Amino acid sequence: MSTLRIGLAQLAPRLGDVAANVALHRDWIARALDQQVDLLVFPELGLTGYLLQDLNAEVAMPADDARLAELAAAAGQMSAVVGFVEEAADHRLFISAALLEGGQVAHVVRKAYLPNYGLFDEQRFFAAGDRVAAIDSRLGVRLGLSICEDFWHLPVPLLHALDGAQLLVNISSSPGRDVSATVEGGLGTAGSWQALLRTYAMLTGCHVVFVNRVGVEESITFWGGSEVLDPSGRTVLRAPLHEEGLFVAEMDRAEVRRQRVATPLLRDERPEMVARQLERLIRQRAGTAEEEPPE
Amino acid sequence: MSDDLPWELPDELLIDTEMARRIIVAFIGGHMQQTGFGRAVLGLSGGIDSALVAYLTAAAIKPENLLCLMLPYRTSSPASRADAEEVVAALGCPSRVVEITPIVDGYFEAALAGGEERAEPSRLRLGNFAARARMAVLYDQSAAWDGLVMGTSNKTESLLGYTTIFGDNAAALQPIGDLYKSQVRQLSAAVGVPEAILRKPPTADLWAGQTDEHEVGLSYAEIDRLLYSLVDLRRTSDELVEMGFAAANVERVVALVAGSEFKRQVAPVAKLSPRTPGVDYLYPRRRPRGG
Numbered sequence: 001m002s003t004l005r006i007g008l009a010q011l012a013p014r015l016g017d018v019a020a021n022v023a024l025h026r027d028w029i030a031r032a033l034d035q036q037v038d039l040l041v042f043p044e045l046g047l048t049g050y051l052l053q054d055l056n057a058e059v060a061m062p063a064d065d066a067r068l069a070e071l072a073a074a075a076g077q078m079s080a081v082v083g084f085v086e087e088a089a090d091h092r093l094f095i096s097a098a099l100l101e102g103g104q105v106a107h108v109v110r111k112a113y114l115p116n117y118g119l120f121d122e123q124r125f126f127a128a129g130d131r132v133a134a135i136d137s138r139l140g141v142r143l144g145l146s147i148c149e150d151f152w153h154l155p156v157p158l159l160h161a162l163d164g165a166q167l168l169v170n171i172s173s174s175p176g177r178d179v180s181a182t183v184e185g186g187l188g189t190a191g192s193w194q195a196l197l198r199t200y201a202m203l204t205g206c207h208v209v210f211v212n213r214v215g216v217e218e219s220i221t222f223w224g225g226s227e228v229l230d231p232s233g234r235t236v237l238r239a240p241l242h243e244e245g246l247f248v249a250e251m252d253r254a255e256v257r258r259q260r261v262a263t264p265l266l267r268d269e270r271p272e273m274v275a276r277q278l279e280r281l282i283r284q285r286a287g288t289a290e291e292e293p294p295e
Numbered sequence: 296m297s298d299d300l301p302w303e304l305p306d307e308l309l310i311d312t313e314m315a316r317r318i319i320v321a322f323i324g325g326h327m328q329q330t331g332f333g334r335a336v337l338g339l340s341g342g343i344d345s346a347l348v349a350y351l352t353a354a355a356i357k358p359e360n361l362l363c364l365m366l367p368y369r370t371s372s373p374a375s376r377a378d379a380e381e382v383v384a385a386l387g388c389p390s391r392v393v394e395i396t397p398i399v400d401g402y403f404e405a406a407l408a409g410g411e412e413r414a415e416p417s418r419l420r421l422g423n424f425a426a427r428a429r430m431a432v433l434y435d436q437s438a439a440w441d442g443l444v445m446g447t448s449n450k451t452e453s454l455l456g457y458t459t460i461f462g463d464n465a466a467a468l469q470p471i472g473d474l475y476k477s478q479v480r481q482l483s484a485a486v487g488v489p490e491a492i493l494r495k496p497p498t499a500d501l502w503a504g505q506t507d508e509h510e511v512g513l514s515y516a517e518i519d520r521l522l523y524s525l526v527d528l529r530r531t532s533d534e535l536v537e538m539g540f541a542a543a544n545v546e547r548v549v550a551l552v553a554g555s556e557f558k559r560q561v562a563p564v565a566k567l568s569p570r571t572p573g574v575d576y577l578y579p580r581r582r583p584r585g586g
Binding site: 012014015016017020049051052053054055176179180181182183185186187215216217218219221241242 | 306309310311312313314315317318321322324325326329473576577578579580581582583
């Protein structure tokens with residue numbers, strides 16, 4: 001199977017209403033199965049809504065929660081990514097994504113970068129994940145799964161690509177802002193994300209799947225615009241802004257090989273040099289660096 | 296949009312009007328759905344802010360679900376009333392006129408007659424009381440009509456503190472609260488607000504001949520450019536003067552913004568317990584009940 005059918009579940013979760021959102025996810029899984037989707041991707045915190053504040057602990061669930069298992073069973077042979085609040089054994093709360101495969105929760109990935117500026121207040125309510133690793137999927141591709149703000153930090157796509165990912169999947173609850181006549185498309189946030197997605201596809205030679213929610217919470221309107229890009233940075237499908245819907249794109253897996261043979265950026269990547277420089281910079285930031293001799 | 300509208304739209308403030316319209320209509324519709332309301336009430340003054348909110352609300356919930364209330368005081372301009380009627384006619388929404396003169400005058404006349412007050416109230420007190428009388432009527436009609444009260448505050452007047460606390464700034468939603476006056480004008484022209492409303496000078500209609508720009512001493516285009524640089528771009532006063540704004544104007548606007556911070560926030564609760572509403576008891580405005 002060289003092509004994969006990717007389903008982008010650009011939906012509007014109900015804030016704080018897990019039961020309603022589980023039902024919503026179940027319906028959309030059934031719709032995606034009807035359309036022979038191989039990988040169905042739901043947005044960040046799709047099972048809970050985004051602006052939870054003190055509801056965070058009330059909607060949290062462990063990775064082995066029966067509701068996740070139920071959705072995994074519903075997905076059957078289809079792979080699915082769902083976003084939820086994960087309560088760890090030590091009761092830390094994470095913004096997490098679960099990869100559901102083969103009727104069970106195959107992997108859980110925790111959001112590593114929590115924004116706490118402007119309209120964001122995530123560090124007040126959540127713990128940050130501390131592992132960035134690619135994961136194997138039954139689809140025969142390795143996935144770099146990340147959550148929203150993770151994509152505003154260069155190490156995440158780099159680490160995923162070095163770890164063997166061929167497909168970068170980012171799930172988001174991105175609030176629309178910066179409405180302006182001078183940015184293409186009229187919405188600054190959308191323009192910034194589109195630039196990021198294209199850049200990461202080109203630099204990593206990966207397919208990129210971005211799923212962003214829609215709907216309104218408090219002052220925020222989430223802008224949608226979910227997207228699939230091929231490893232050359234070309235947009236395969238871009239969902240409309242602000243419209244709820246299940247969008248399906250076909251992804252040709254052979255594109256990764258073609259792109260990486262033609263432009264072997266990943267071959268030329270130098271993790272050992274990067275690691276040395278990072279060690280140096282970490283010492284500098286910590287104030288423990290000794291005077292280093294000039295090279 | 297006419298080319299010859301009598302105001303300037305600063306380049307850096309120009310918005311994509313279709314994007315702004317779409318977001319605000321979705322915002323209104325989303326809150327209606329979450330609160331379980333299908334209807335709204337709106338005080339229509341005849342000015343551009345409330346006219347724009349009327350157009351956007353009618354687009355979100357259909358005109359028949361929007362009750363427009365005209366709430367004139369005896370000194371309110373008849374032209375304002377006519378302009379409000381034009382909006383009602385253009386949208387085809389239900390409307391009602393409630394004179395607030397007996398409420399306002401009744402209160403002040405009783406105080407004079409009883410000897411508690413020795414002189415007529417100042418224009419400021421009268422204006423603020425009228426704004427709060429309108430608020431009281433709107434919230435009563437909100438219950439009678441079963442609709443959310445739509446706010447009509449824009450970002451310029453909110454930042455300048457050019458509002459009556461618990462008066463015109465009292466509302467369930469503020470759809471245009473993040474648009475500067477210049478952007479309100481741009482969007483109003485785009486959604487078809489009547490030409491007469493687009494053209495007239497902005498006024499709080501507190502007394503005859505009063506205009507906002509005369510009170511501040513700057514045009515809205517200048518105020519908005521200054522506020523945008525100060526607030527959105529985080530420029531310092533010195534940088535604003537370097538950009539060409541007159542130092543006195545910068546100083547005046549900065550003082551107005553700083554002095555009105557309290558109007559944009561809820562009242563502080565004295566902290567005593569482990570969890571205090573508004574301090575460290577933090578929930579979304581609407582959430583599922585129980586469970």
